[in-house]
Amino acid sequence: MNDTARIREHMEVIGADGVHVGTVDGVxxxxxxxxxxxxxxxxxxxxxxxxxxxxxxxxxxxxxRLSANSDVAVMFEEEKSDPV
Incomplete structure (x- = not known):
């Protein structure tokens, strides 16, 4: 089974260095x-x-756990504005 299929809401996302990057809202x-x-x-x-x-x-x-350290991983983040 592909690991990404096991990703669920509220899981913590950490960099390869163990530093918190975020919390899963969904895939x-x-x-x-x-x-x-x-x-x-x-x-x-x-x-x-x-x-x-x-x-x-x-x-x-x-x-x-990501393959990149947290400081590098955030550089790959994409942002989406939500309507007000």
Missing amino acids: EGERIKLTKKDSGEGRHEGHHHYIPLSLVAEVEGDRV
């Missing part, structure tokens, strides 16, 4: 949708961010 297509609470501050606040499934190294327990 949409080939991307993990992160919860808004992990969206950051300023212009990033209140938006969903997405991580490509191609960055998933493994799913272990209630965590999704």
Whole structure:
């Protein structure tokens, strides 16, 4: 079974370095949708961010571990504005 098929809502997403990147809100297509609470501050606040499934190294327990360190993984994040 492909590890990405085991990704579920509320799982923690961590970088290869073990640092928190976000919390899974769901999987949409080939991307993990992160919860808004992990969206950051300023212009990033209140938006969903997405991580490509191609960055998933493994799913272990209630965590999704990425193949990139957290500081690199956030550079791959995509952002989507939600309607007000």
